[in-house]
Amino acid sequence: MNVPFIDLNAYHRQISQHLREEFDSALDSGQFSIGDKGKRFESQFAKFCDTKMAVGCSSGTEALWLALKALGVGPGDEVITTPCTFIATSEAIVRAGATPVFVDVSPDTFNLDPNNLSAALSDKTKAIVPVHLFGQMADMDPIMDFAKAHGLYVIEDAAQAHGASYKGQRAGSIGQIGCFSFYPSKNLGALGDAGIATSNDRELIENMRSLRNHGQISTYDYTEIGWNSRLDEIQAAFLSVKLRDLESQNRQRVEAAAKYRDRLANCSGISVPVVKSPDDHIYHIFSVQAPQRDQIIEDMNNHGVQCRSHYPTPLHKIPAIARVSKIVGHLKVAEKCASRFLSLPMFPSITESQIDRVSETLIQVSSRREPTSAATSQS
């Protein structure tokens, strides 16, 4: 039995009638950019996140850029952020003209460690961008307290955290702005690219609404230089259909994660993720830690179990980012976990027998690869 890393085909077949109806309705309306379907989805998604408003845009990367621009983050400013993430988090900071300042992550959740914030503070610091990595939220209380004490903005990169929560608050509702991606493989995915920014601040929302459409406040009335970052009507319509299932699909992911945890409990050398609050993690990615990760991935793939690594290189080690960023401290945790991150197949409809197959293969493959466990089992 082969197990794919992600498989959405069955789900898409199940909802294809609804998707086709939405497509036909968009086609009949003749409206393909900034219209009723976009507005409907913005209010549905804002409600889902417990925020007052949201602005749809063309990707999660664009959402981050819009958020930084709307908050006035630009040249000369520093933004404290995490090196354990997808490149887009820092890319958007650089694109806005500011400098990413990397601090080390916490060894249990791999999210930005609030204890490292004060060492990174300078008179240029303007904002903090925490990432809710893999679907588990960063420790937001101390991050918000620090930001408040020093007059900084907080932008949540929630691109992996649609529906995750922290002490009863939804991802995207705690910082000034929350940014989400609807890249097809995300917990809520479009049938193409899309993104959204959430906020409770009407002025910020209006600012991003204008920025995503060339800085226009009304036709040919430009207040500033913006960009074309609009959300397609067709993607918005598809997203409204898929949003209905997000909550139950997140629960399926939590159940799948519990099964992995059970099967891998006694697998020597493999550490399962530490979870602060079991129902709050939405498992965009089920990432374990393994020594000799690259060989294990190769072996797993050879056995027909697709595995990957998110992310094998911390951002400060990527030359394009290293040239334009700063480092505070040694980032030892980030470097160590990046060398060990191993992502197992995870998607809502993953079956119990697929989970068994992945777990058995991992136990078999890693016992052969892990020198210390082999030595122990012989003694």
Ligand SMILES: *Cc1c(COP(=O)(O)O)cnc(C)c1O
């Ligand atoms: C996916 C992702 C993004 C970028 O989203 P796109 O829609 O692909 O532009 C940004 N940050 C994180 C953490 C992501 O996982």
